[in-house]
Amino acid sequence: MKNNKILITINDLNDIKDLKELGIEKFVFPLKNFCVGIPNTFLISEIPFDIRSSSYLYLNRVLDNEGIDNFKLLKDIENFKGIIFDDLGIIPLIKDFKFEKILYLSHFNTNKESIKIYLEYVDSVIISSDITREETEDIVTSLPNVSLFVLGYPMAMNSRRLLINNYATFHHLEKENPLVIKNSNQEFLIYENEYGTCFYHKPIFNGLSLRNLDCKYYFISSSFLDIKDVISLLNGESKMETDEGFLNKETIYKLKGESK
Amino acid sequence: MTELLAPAGDLERLKIALLYGADAVYIGGKDYSLRANAKNFSEDDIKEAVSFAHNLGKKVYVAVNIVFHDKNLNGLEEYLKYLKKVDVDAVIVSDIIGVKLAHKIGLDIILSTQASTLNYSAISFWQSLGVKRFVLGREATREDIIRIKKETHASLECFIHGAMCTSISGKCVLSNYLTGRDSNRGGCAQICRWVFETDNIPFTFMSKDLNMVSYLQDMINIGVDSFKIEGRMRSVYYIATVIMCYRKLIDKICNNTLTEQDKKYYELILDRVANRDSVPQFYQKFPGPNESYFQDREEVSNQDFLGIVLDYDEKNKLVKIEERNYFKIGDVVEFIGPNMEEVTYTIESIKDEEGNSIEVARHPQMIVYLEVPFKLPSYAMMRLKIFDKNKVL
Numbered sequence: 001m002k003n004n005k006i007l008i009t010i011n012d013l014n015d016i017k018d019l020k021e022l023g024i025e026k027f028v029f030p031l032k033n034f035c036v037g038i039p040n041t042f043l044i045s046e047i048p049f050d051i052r053s054s055s056y057l058y059l060n061r062v063l064d065n066e067g068i069d070n071f072k073l074l075k076d077i078e079n080f081k082g083i084i085f086d087d088l089g090i091i092p093l094i095k096d097f098k099f100e101k102i103l104y105l106s107h108f109n110t111n112k113e114s115i116k117i118y119l120e121y122v123d124s125v126i127i128s129s130d131i132t133r134e135e136t137e138d139i140v141t142s143l144p145n146v147s148l149f150v151l152g153y154p155m156a157m158n159s160r161r162l163l164i165n166n167y168a169t170f171h172h173l174e175k176e177n178p179l180v181i182k183n184s185n186q187e188f189l190i191y192e193n194e195y196g197t198c199f200y201h202k203p204i205f206n207g208l209s210l211r212n213l214d215c216k217y218y219f220i221s222s223s224f225l226d227i228k229d230v231i232s233l234l235n236g237e238s239k240m241e242t243d244e245g246f247l248n249k250e251t252i253y254k255l256k257g258e259s260k
Numbered sequence: 261m262t263e264l265l266a267p268a269g270d271l272e273r274l275k276i277a278l279l280y281g282a283d284a285v286y287i288g289g290k291d292y293s294l295r296a297n298a299k300n301f302s303e304d305d306i307k308e309a310v311s312f313a314h315n316l317g318k319k320v321y322v323a324v325n326i327v328f329h330d331k332n333l334n335g336l337e338e339y340l341k342y343l344k345k346v347d348v349d350a351v352i353v354s355d356i357i358g359v360k361l362a363h364k365i366g367l368d369i370i371l372s373t374q375a376s377t378l379n380y381s382a383i384s385f386w387q388s389l390g391v392k393r394f395v396l397g398r399e400a401t402r403e404d405i406i407r408i409k410k411e412t413h414a415s416l417e418c419f420i421h422g423a424m425c426t427s428i429s430g431k432c433v434l435s436n437y438l439t440g441r442d443s444n445r446g447g448c449a450q451i452c453r454w455v456f457e458t459d460n461i462p463f464t465f466m467s468k469d470l471n472m473v474s475y476l477q478d479m480i481n482i483g484v485d486s487f488k489i490e491g492r493m494r495s496v497y498y499i500a501t502v503i504m505c506y507r508k509l510i511d512k513i514c515n516n517t518l519t520e521q522d523k524k525y526y527e528l529i530l531d532r533v534a535n536r537d538s539v540p541q542f543y544q545k546f547p548g549p550n551e552s553y554f555q556d557r558e559e560v561s562n563q564d565f566l567g568i569v570l571d572y573d574e575k576n577k578l579v580k581i582e583e584r585n586y587f588k589i590g591d592v593v594e595f596i597g598p599n600m601e602e603v604t605y606t607i608e609s610i611k612d613e614e615g616n617s618i619e620v621a622r623h624p625q626m627i628v629y630l631e632v633p634f635k636l637p638s639y640a641m642m643r644l645k646i647f648d649k650n651k652v653l
Binding site: 087091159167179186 | 328330357384397400407408411428430431433437445446454458460461547548549551
C-alpha cells in the first residue's frame with residue numbers, strides 16, 4: 001500500500017481520523033496568509049501539536065516583500081515535518097532548517113535538468129502536471145526524490161487581481177465565490193481571496209494511475225472536495241467525473257519556421 | 261540614464277526601434293522564446309541585429325524564456341554558445357536550466373518576468389546563480405520596487421507600456437486547456453480576452469493595457485534601471501510611435517523640460533496607436549474594476565499610418581513612400597522619424613512610380629512620390645494628423 005507516501009491537503013481537522021484509517025499520515029496544512037485559491041487555511045496555532053511532526057506547511061502563493069517578512073516571523077515551523085512552497089524566495093530563508101523542503105513551483109519543473117538543479121536546494125520537487133505520462137515516467141525513473149501531483153483540481157491560472165470581486169462590482173452582482181465559468185465545453189472553478197484569484201480546471205485531475213511509479217510522494221489537493229469523495233477515489237470506488245489532464249494529451253510547442 | 265528597452269519581432273522592427281530612440285531591444289530566436297507567432301530572428305538575423313545595434317552603441321537581449329520540456333533542451337547549449345559568439349548583450353531566461361547554462365557559457369542573464377519575481381529573497385536566490393538583471397513581475401508595486409532595490413542592489417527592469425497578462429506571468433496554462441497550445445512555450449492564445457459563460461452575466465477578465473507615463477519620473481527616482489515596452493508582435497508603426505513618445509518623455513524628464521502639455525499629448529498618441537485603454541495598473545494601488553474591460557469588445561484598428569519613407573531626393577524635393585493606408589491630395593498629415601520632431605504637412609501632389617499625377621493613393625504597398633520641401637530620413641513615417649499639440653490641454 002502506497003498510502004504512506006501520500007501528502008494530502010487538509011480542509012477540515014475532522015477529516016484526519018478518516019485519512020489515518022486509510023494509512024495516510026502526512027497531512028498538508030495550507031497556511032493562512034500564504035495561500036491563494038484555497039478556501040480553508042490554517043494558522044500554525046490551529047494545527048494540533050500531536051500531528052505536527054508528520055505534517056507539512058503549504059505556501060502556494062507568489063510572495064511579495066511583505067510575505068517574505070511575514071514568513072520570517074513565523075514561529076515553531078521547525079516542529080513540522082516539512083514545508084511545501086512555490087516561491088523561490090523561501091529557499092534562502094530555510095537553508096539551515098532541518099525539516100523537509102519540498103518545492104512545488106507551479107507549471108515549472110517540466111524537464112530533468114531543471115529538477116536536478118532544484119534538488120540541490122530542496123529534498124523533493126513536485127513536478128508539473130502539464131506534461132505527458134511518458135515525460136513524467138522518464139523524469140521519475142531518472143531522478144530520485146521526485147514527487148507527483150496525483151489528485152485534485154489542477155490550477156490553470158493564478159492572478160494577483162480580485163477578478164470575481166471586480167466582476168461583481170462592475171455588474172452590481174452579489175459576489176459568488178467560488179464561481180464556475182465555461183467556454184468551449186471547458187469549465188473552470190474560480191476562487192478568490194485577498195491575495196488573488198485562481199482558476200481550476202474541471203473536472204478534477206485524476207492521476208492516481210501514476211502511483212505505479214516509484215516516486216517520493218504523491219500529492220493530493222482536497223480543496224473543494226468532500227473527503228469521502230477523495231477516499232472513494234483512492235479506493236477506486238468513485239463514479240465521480242475526473243480526467244487525466246495532459247497525461248495523454250501533449251500540448252503544442254508552436255513554432256514557425258525551423259524548430260528544434 | 262534609465263534604459264529604454266523596445267520589443268522587436270524581426271529585423272525591420274529592431275532597426276526602427278533603435279533608430280526611433282530605444283537604447284536596447286529584446287528579440288526572440290526561431291526557438292525557445294515565448295512569442296512563437298512573431299516572425300522572430302534566424303541565427304544570421306541575430307548576428308546582423310547585434311552588429312546593427314552595436315554600431316549605434318546600443319544593445320540586444322535575446323529571449324530564451326520558454327519553460328523547457330526535456331526534448332526542447334536539444335540544441336539549447338549550442339544555441340547559447342552561438343549567442344555568446346555573436347556577442348549578444350544578455351539572454352532573458354525563466355527556467356533554471358537556462359540560467360545555469362547561460363552562466364556557464366559566460367552570457368549575462370536577465371531573469372524573465374515569467375519567473376514571477378516579486379520579493380528581495382527570490383532575487384537573492386537568483387543572484388547566487390549569476391543573474392544580473394531582473395524583469396520584475398508586472399504585479400510589483402512602487403513599494404516592492406523600492407524595497408527590492410534597497411535590499412539587493414540588483415539591476416531592475418520594469419514594464420512601462422503595453423498589454424498585461426491578467427495572470428501572474430508564468431502562472432497560466434489556460435491556453436493549454438482551451439486550445440492545446442502551451443502558453444509557457446510560446447503558445448499563449450490570450451484566453452484572458454475571451455468571454456466565459458456563467459449562470460448570470462458573461463464573465464470577462466481582460467486587463468486594460470499598462471501605461472506609466474505619469475510615473476516615469478518617480479520610477480527613475482526610485483532606481484529602475486530599464487523601462488521595458490511590451491510587444492514583440494506589434495507593427496512597425498506601433499513600435500516607432502511608442503518608442504518615440506517614451507524617448508521624448510524620458511529626455512524631457514532628464515532635461516527638466518517636461519510640461520503637462522507634453523504628457524497629455526504623448527498620452528493621447530499612445531492611446532490612439534494601441535486602440536486600447538491604458539492605465540498604471542499595480543504601481544500605486546491594487547487594480548479594481550476600472551483597470552479591466554468587462555464587455556466583449558471589437559478591437560478595430562485605425563488607418564492613421566499612411567506610409568513609410570523609403571528615400572528622399574533632395575534635388576527634386578521628392579519623398580519616396582511605400583503606402584500603408586489610403587490617402588489623398590489635401591489630407592493633413594504628419595511626418596515622424598528618427599531624430600526629428602513631428603512635422604505637419606498638407607499633401608499637395610501625388611505621383612505614381614511612372615511619374616503620373618494621381619489624386620489618391622489607394623493600394624497598400626504601392627510606391628508613390630510626394631513633393632515635400634524638407635528633408636526626411638529613411639524609416640520616417642507619414643500618419644494622419646489627429647492631435648494638435650498646442651490644443652491638447
